[in-house]
Amino acid sequence: WTRLELDEETIIALSADHATSAQFHSEFKTDLxxxxxxxxxxxxxxxxxxxxxxxxxxxxxxxxxxLLGPDAPPRAPAKRRRLRTVMQELMYVAARLIATGRRLKLAFGYGCPIVPVFRRLYGQLPAP
Incomplete structure (x- = not known):
């Protein structure tokens, strides 16, 4: 039931993405x-x-x-990933921060499958 003075199709269209909005809200509260x-x-x-x-x-x-690119870790196909998945796949990776020659470098373990993803993401950032 609703008090909106709109036709049924418009009301259904307005509430179509309610579940997606609730999922984003839930991620914000729980994962962060x-x-x-x-x-x-x-x-x-x-x-x-x-x-x-x-x-x-x-x-x-x-x-x-x-996590949706060609070099992403193998997972089931999806349009998006939850924040918890992003953090588990990319943020909880063991790496060493090395300060050398006025630069900071991340050193990953040999054969780490996440390195190509980090390189691609870093390449997409605007230059300083």
């Missing part, structure tokens, strides 16, 4: 640990939400471009 805000102060919570939003958008970009 955003169930509870850390402070009683509005400004602090606004800053935490802004940082979480930035992290969410970066992880979504990595998931859309990194």
């Amino acid at each position: 640990d955003g169930e509870r805000l850390p402070s009683g102060k509005f400004a602090t919570n606004a800053l935490v939400l802004a940082c979480a939003m930035l992290a969410y958008n970066i992880l979504r970009w990595i998931g859309q471009t990194g």
